Amino acid sequence: HLEVLGERNSYSKTDPDATFMRMKEDAMKNGQTKPGYNLQTGTENQFIIDFRLFPNPTDTLTLIPFFHSFQHRYNRLPGIGVADSGYGSEENYRFMQENGIEAFVKYNYFHKEQRPRYTPNPFHAESLHYNAGEDYYVCTMGQHMNRIGTRRDKTASGYITESARYKAQRCEGCPLRGSCFKAQGNRIIEVNHRLNQYKRQARERLLSEEGIRHRGRRCIEPEAVFGQMKYNMAYRRFRHVGEDKVTMDFAFFAIAFNIKKMCARLRKAGKEFITLAKSIFIGLFITRYNGNIATCYQMNEKKAA
Ligand code: SF4
Incomplete structure (x- = not known):
């Protein structure tokens, strides 16, 4: 069987x-x-x-x-x-x-982005400013989100994807906390830079x-x-x-x-x-x-x- x-x-x-x-x-x-x-x-x-x-x-x-x-x-x-x-x-x-x-x-x-009324979510990782030279993100409140590591995942075909992880320094007391994210602690985002680059080219x-x-x-x-x-x-x-x-x-x-x-x-x-x-x-x-x-x-x- x-x-x-x-x-x-x-x-x-x-x-x-x-x-x-x-x-x-x-x-x-x-x-x-x-x-x-x-x-x-x-x-x-x-x-x-x-x-x-x-x-x-x-x-x-x-x-x-x-x-x-x-x-x-x-x-x-x-x-x-x-x-x-x-x-x-x-x-x-x-x-x-x-x-x-x-x-x-x-x-x-792709289709969602092409809609005339499409407005990107300002809290989404792709909307945040990225400083490629120093490798950090700036969140909606202007805080630096520094790199804390890399996450590796394996697809069903065995291909390894890598996502860089960035963490905000202090989310406690932020007036945008409710709209920004729901998890506990400081916000962590994961970004697959290589995939984003391919998407931009596409x-x-x-x-x-x-x-x-x-x-x-x-x-x-x-x-x-x-x-x-x-x-x-x-x-x-x-x-x-x-x-x-x-x-x-x-x-x-x-x-x-x-x-x-x-x-x-x-x-x-x-x-x-x-x-x-x-x-x-x-x-x-x-x-x-x-x-x-x-x-x-x-x-x-x-x-x-
Ligand atoms: S909750 Fe944290 S990550 Fe979100 S905007 Fe405020 S400080 Fe930035």
Whole structure:
């Protein structure tokens, strides 16, 4: 039993490779879990360029293995990565930076920050003044918060995050004490400087002209592919059992999907090229496609097994 379970919290007795997870389709509206796979796809111009199945329901840990899968398939990493806020972790930002992938990946508060009426909480650590030269924060009342140490945490993938800890000198009797924090003693804040730096870079990119264009395309790229798959083609469930068979199941679907998409594109461009293109396209799949793909889009969907 434990051997089959591996690092997962659950598995299905019908399909031991499938893990119980919450689905987007929740007919009972009670957050019921069902056995399934976390399907990640990369798309470009609405063509499926890569996919991989994961047993973990959260997206954060799937990005790096997905990039490795992409590299294995095309012998290179994509130059640009566009993904939603579910992928915006320190580990993922770092991987992309170290591997030369231009990251247009949102972080958890990005949308909130962009609202016209958004006013930052003046007591929040990110709103406080930071003196980088002498490494201290200045709290809302003007007190110095000095560095008292570093906290290290390990993520589920084994990545170590470091947060610097700063402590106020005397909070007793402060008129802002009630609004500032609720714990006892003097206020302590923890700041992950590296993650904040990645977030600043991500914000700059996302708000640039190119970033706005990529964000605009993200909703018509993978979302359109999943829309066509699930609602136009009614492909909501895998028809096989076991990860290898489910992989085969989706691989055939992806080939058919791409051929259909290419025919539709060519029909628009001119009918005489369709026959020629079909044979070239099938040939490309057989001989392993190594085209010049610059953009990789990730998104996730959980599909019932
Ligand atoms: S409660 Fe402490 S940390 Fe908060 S504003 Fe007052 S002195 Fe500064």
